[in-house]
Amino acid sequence: MTTIYKNIRASIKRQDRLFAVLIDPDKTSVNKISVFIDKINRSIATHIFVGGSIVDDNKTDKLIKEIKRFTPLPIVLFPGDITQISNNADALLFLSLISGRNPEYLIGKHVDSVSKLKGTNLEVIPTGYVLVENGKQTSVERVTHTKPISRDNIQCIVNTAKAGELLGMKLIYLEAGSGAIEPITSDIIRSVKRELNIPLIVGGGIRTIGQLENAYNSGADLVVIGTALEEDYSFFEQLKQEH
Template sequence: MDVFDGIKKQIEHRSLLAVLVDPDKVSPNSEDALVDHIAASKADLVFVGGSLIFSDIDGLVERLKARISKPVILFPGLSSHFTPKVDAVLFLSLLSGRNPDFLIGNQVHAAIPILRSGVEVIPTAYILIDGGSTTSVEYMSNTKPIPANKPDITLATAAAAQLLGFKMLYLEAGSGAQHHVPSKTIRTLKQQLSLPMIVGGGIRTEKALREVLDAGADIVVVGTAFEEDASLMDRFCEIVSQHRGKER
């Protein structure tokens, strides 16, 4: 079964937890412990990526896949981040901004290598929402996030993504954000659109995790919190597992 088909089947019944691994934030000393923790956890997916990547992403993905049975999915910041080693790639377009490099430019550069690789592609609308601080993705993409108190703009942007044929939405507050994507925004999109919804950024506490789950996130992405304290992974997995019994 393809990665995307597997995700769709799972989210019919429950939410999923994805662990975000940034190659530049994993040191040789910490990598083994992190991979062991992910492998032993009940996390559903592993996302690999970041706004800037100077490390060996191919090698990291190979080591992850050698020890982890969960799908490893590329979450690229630039076209140069592509690696054919992954199980699937989120083919992102930053629809919340108006910078052509991130709307279509990087995608043109990456398209032929991805097509020739045979890696599964998941066309994903990437929507940046203000998380209370300037994040790496905002700075690197030279785009403004949608204001957190403007769910109508987010809804219109996400609706355009659905009409354009994207397969998933990725609502992003950004790495290191002070606040996660507002629950009202998640709930509004969940009620009015049919696209599976990924939510990431600013999810550092159990309370924040519960809020985005209750609002309707299909996949919750956590990175910084696990970088700072890997032991949180077990507790977050437990919360997502408990939430699986609720009506979707």
């Protein structure tokens, strides 16, 4: 099954804006999830991403089962580790950290995950994950022992994203890091988008409607917000669906 990716491509063709709320199982209580999901359901969200850099074993699976009870939205794994792979999700961003040079996060974890993936029905979407420096060290850097690409080196960011596409990846995810001080800049998004023929995801540090709009207007096809919504549910008020 390749429904989710096909739907992403079809939505982009229609010039729809895609929006994912990121839920980090380590920061989210299963008991309170229904209230959060209700807010997501009433918002412009088209996808729910689930994952985090460091998550205790089994938390992800339990949380996804609970999320599914309350929403029809597709649940896409955005895993920091193999332990976060859950057959209860709909799809998996099979992330390769192409901004870094740590073989474990380029191919090692992927090889290790194969036997686990064999037993699932997950739609696996190969995704080039590009970490861009944002002014402070992110948990992705700490966990993966990789350096992000300097935000001033736009050519290197563009070439990295394009190399991902040429390697056959189906999505590129430009990441400033969860809770980043500065989101990915318009210049970077625009420059990457110009060269890409595959959908572009942008996330990290987006806290305002202005920053969200800016990401779309610069060329992001799907924007991800986690921290800002986790910390302040009232932000959902500005993300309501228009009826």
